[in-house]
Amino acid sequence: MNTTRIKFQKVGLAIYFSHLDLQKVMQRALKKSGLPVWYSKGFNPHIYMTFTLPLSLGQESLCESFDFRLNEELTEAEILKAMEGTLPQGIILTGAGAPDYEAKEIKYALYKITLYGDREALKKAMADYEAAEKVTVIKQSKKTSKEVNLKSEIRNLQLTGEEEDSVTFTALFPAGIDYNLNPALLVEYFRNNYGIDANATDYLRQNLLNEKLEILQ
């Protein structure tokens, strides 16, 4: 039994279905692939699958992955070949093999975010944010809602580009098994205070990083 990690991108049309739907998509893809996938024993045999870090609907990512088990040892090329043509548009496989890091090592996610609207207003929003001592928003989870200070949680925010109707920046957001900060919280803050169209925002998760801010490959 070999634990195998498949790495993929979720981009374009694939941003419109949820993490829950993605799990079923991958399950069917593995079934279609004909790979010698290991099934759990018991009354209801199922494919044992764990996703490294869930991604919100509406966001793109270049660094998604999930683990499953194979009954045989196969090469990366063999696995990728078998998976060809099994996936929806926008799910692009980028690698397969033994897992090279553990999910619990993940501490940050690097996002590239493009906000749309009037350029001057967007720039003012960004400047105000950078100048502020403290920016608090309410973080809702299933049971609790609590106040978080975005300024102390989001790191390395950098403006990287601007267009007629947009500004683009990158930043590190807390991510991982223990704690997550969805970048949508920052965008919602801009929407609430500067009236930008939050739904038009482009999110791209580029990399996952460990505590030392090293990129996890």
Added chain:
Amino acid sequence: MIDNKLKSILLSVQKPARYTGGEPGCIIKNKEDIDVHFAFCFPDTYEVGMSHLGMKILYDAMNKQDNIWCERVFAPWTDMHAKMKENNIPLYTLESKTPLNEVDIIGFTLQYELSYTNILQVLDLSGIPFMSKDRNENHPLIIAGGPCTCNAEPVADFFDIMALGEGEFMNIEICNVYADCKKKGLSRLETLKALSKVEGVYVPSFYDIEYKEDGTIKSVNPLYGAPVPCNKAIVRDFANHPFPTETVVPMLTAIHNRAMVEVLRGCIRGCRFCQAGFIYRPFRERNVDMLNQGAYDLCKNTGYEEVSLTSLSTSDHSQLEKLLDDMEGWTQEQKVNIALPSLRVDNFSESLIEKTTKIRKSGLTFAPEAGTQRLRDIINKNVTEEEIEKTAKIAFAGGYTHVKLYFMMGLPGETMEDIKGIIDTAQKIIDIFWSMPNRPKGKPEVSISVATFIPKPFTPFQFFGQNDSELIKEKQAYLLECAKVNKRIKVSYNDPQTSIIEAVLARGDRRLSKVILDAYKGGAMFDSWYECFKYDVWQKAFADNNIDTAFYANRFRPYDEINPWDHINYGVSKKFLIEDYERSLQAITSKPCNKQCYNCGANKLLGRACFEYNKN
């Protein structure tokens, strides 16, 4: 493909994947390489439409033709509808995101009457005129198919043509004739004339309807040599006709999210209330080896964990046991569950239950349809009390504790005694559970679902006047009263208001198109969805057009009256329907088709007898 404006809208509505396409198995072609660009529209939500086998069959059949590209489109849910209107975004096909008014043909499948307003919604969002007469050569050809076309007179004015019967061959021929007319630069009228020659094609505007003073039809007068009657098309060699082994697999969970293979078409049972049982005649079953191989390929190509052996009555396939034996090996190995959605109480065996529940157990559903033997004989549901009891025993012994039973109310000849019989049947099943020493753990539960009977065209009950809503309400109240005997009996029934609309539309005529249009303009949409149904809007639309719903729904129709569907031929003759209705009045049952032929007429479509009667 999806610009920023559309993206922003998609991320503000529920389940955006309804509107994006890109699923595994969807077909992408190059517009330059095709002659006919066809948009197949299921006028309901994505999840409902994507559960429909007919659409998968025709998508596959049309896309196998190099010169045709069939794409999909569904009715946007109310949230998306509002956003599209507000932002002037035209409705588009899922595969190529082409605005609907740019395709050659839009084909609507009419599966139920309550989806009619959504046809108008789709045309509206596409900027296409509602009425056939208001459209010209620049507009797509608007066509209808599906079971409701056997009497789609209420929507006849919206459609350029209707495709009667089975579309596997007919749709392709329609596309080819259309392509030919387009190349020749023919006018709309000349194109319709050419299409009217295709087997199964009905051009509503080629039939002039004259009415009597009492509102009934005086005569139907064909124009341009249109055929009377207009015959439906069928697949004659169904046994060996291929079926899809690759389908679009949605990311979103569809209602029936599983592989489906159609094991047989038509039905031998002749239940008198059942429209499908008559309009899909003649009975034809598929070759077992082809089914087994096809089911295997379909599961392999889709990755589904469940395969459903679909039909009107799957256990009537003469070689079902062999099929299940053949499938056993690979389904176990591949961990695929076999589902048999339409079993009959009278030939449900222990080996069947064993074969279908090896991997996973789900609830069990049966349809006795009526609560007493007398009424079951009237409706020709040839199921006995003993068979129901036997089935319950097998089910309980097999580990089930939950049994679901379907019934109808408002059937011809029904009395309050029959309503009480529904609860008596449920109670008996619960008693059986407790009487069994080998019963499973837990308590039994019997859910009974009682639908209001709606008389449908091309059934022996097409003459019958539907119970009015007062009577239905009275019967429903009595049913609830009777159900108090045992709290393990759960009762559900539908709203009589939707049944009225359904009944009117089912046997309606062309004067109703104005009503449907007014209802849509008044805000009616997704009428089969409880949360969307607006009875007051419909009532107003009827009143504004001086339409008395009782004329269409509750009136007995004399045998010699010309029905709106009498110039359409689905195989079964009116003579047969009258004879069978007469039998029902005396509670005389008809035998299944494979035991005795009653000369319904459907074999004429086949060109031979449906069964070899001298074999046994």
